[in-house]
Amino acid sequence: MYEKTPELIWWNGEIVPWQEATVHVTSEVAMRGANVFEGVRAYWQPSNGHHAMLYWDRHLDRLRQSARLLRFPAADAESHIARMYDGAASFVRALNQQEDLYLRPTLYIDEGRYGWKQGQVRLGSYIAAYPTGPSPSETVACIVSSWRRTPDPSISPLIKVGAAYLAFRLPRIEAQQAGADEAILLNTNDTVAETGGAAVFLVRDGVAVTPPLADGVLDSITRRTVIHLLRSSLDIPVIERSIPRTELYTADEAFLCGTLDEVRSISSIDDLPIGSGQRLVGQAVRNLYLAMCSGTEEPLDAQMLTPVKPAVPSGTS
Numbered sequence: 297m298y299e300k301t302p303e304l305i306w307w308n309g310e311i312v313p314w315q316e317a318t319v320h321v322t323s324e325v326a327m328r329g330a331n332v333f334e335g336v337r338a339y340w341q342p343s344n345g346h347h348a349m350l351y352w353d354r355h356l357d358r359l360r361q362s363a364r365l366l367r368f369p370a371a372d373a374e375s376h377i378a379r380m381y382d383g384a385a386s387f388v389r390a391l392n393q394q395e396d397l398y399l400r401p402t403l404y405i406d407e408g409r410y411g412w413k414q415g416q417v418r419l420g421s422y423i424a425a426y427p428t429g430p431s432p433s434e435t436v437a438c439i440v441s442s443w444r445r446t447p448d449p450s451i452s453p454l455i456k457v458g459a460a461y462l463a464f465r466l467p468r469i470e471a472q473q474a475g476a477d478e479a480i481l482l483n484t485n486d487t488v489a490e491t492g493g494a495a496v497f498l499v500r501d502g503v504a505v506t507p508p509l510a511d512g513v514l515d516s517i518t519r520r521t522v523i524h525l526l527r528s529s530l531d532i533p534v535i536e537r538s539i540p541r542t543e544l545y546t547a548d549e550a551f552l553c554g555t556l557d558e559v560r561s562i563s564s565i566d567d568l569p570i571g572s573g574q575r576l577v578g579q580a581v582r583n584l585y586l587a588m589c590s591g592t593e594e595p596l597d598a599q600m601l602t603p604v605k606p607a608v609p610s611g612t613s
């Protein structure tokens with residue numbers, strides 16, 4: 297997805313050529329990864345002839361929360377987020393690409409170091425957009441990483457900050473070296489947390505189980521959606537509780553969910569096949585979720601999809 301350099305980027309309220317959006321090598325964002333970010337999908341809906349951004353409001357709420365928890369000056373952060381709120385739709389329109397996009401709204405510290413009051417640091421913001429290509433494969437082979445999810449007393453998993461995401465580098469390399477697609481991280485209590493980009497669900501005896509937020513996971517927007525779909529649309533009970541490592545291997549089914557992963561069944565963990573290979577629950581959630589995102593099923597709620605309708609030419613009403 298990141299292979300091709302896009303031509304344009306939204307930067308501090310303007311749509312500019314990609315190469316113009318730069319920071320200094322010694323800026324806080326370059327030196328310590330001081331950027332809070334979101335990953336948002338804008339699905340191309342051919343039947344409607346426009347994109348629809350998935351849970352745009354919720355992503356910006358979480359971005360605001362990450363900035364607040366890291367004490368980015370609130371008024372400055374808010375003014376950037378307010379511009380992003382409307383800017384994303386204009387940007388998606390300007391790109392004029394009739395395919396699914398992955399948007400990365402990001403707020404970063406450009407000048408200054410540890411300031412938290414208005415004027416002590418200068419913030420910058422951007423939204424990068426990448427064509428996602430086709431949906432990721434339906435199944436994924438995982439390992440359990442030897443590395444742990446950063447615990448709340450270090451950098452909270454609730455904060456999506458670039459610096460914390462460097463902690464997924466070694467688990468991802470570990471997964472590749474083992475010939476797997478993804479690494480599941482345990483937390484520092486040795487129970488299951490999540491991958492670097494998705495929540496983990498198991499299914500056992502017709503009940504879905506996922507770790508609670510207190511077990512060191514991001515408050516994933518897809519996780520919330522999937523819990524809702526399982527309970528209300530598929531009539532499958534969901535329990536949020538700690539999951540010991542060994543339970544991963546004994547599940548009837550397991551799947552990942554996240555904005556980029558969407559919903560993907562786990563075929564194996566540490567080379568042990570999961571269940572009998574039947575993936576009824578994972579597939580049912582995946583089909584329903586994708587149908588809603590693509591616009592062929594009614595969305596879950598009014599917030600789910602923000603349409604990016606073509607601009608009305610000036611002079612018309």
Ligand SMILES: Cc1ncc(COP(=O)(O)O)c(C=O)c1O
Pocket residue numbers: 335490491492493494495514515516517518519553554555556
């Ligand atoms: C660490 C981590 N866990 C889970 C997720 C899934 O979250 P969401 O469903 O909000 O995309 C993400 C993606 O943002 C993530 O970075």
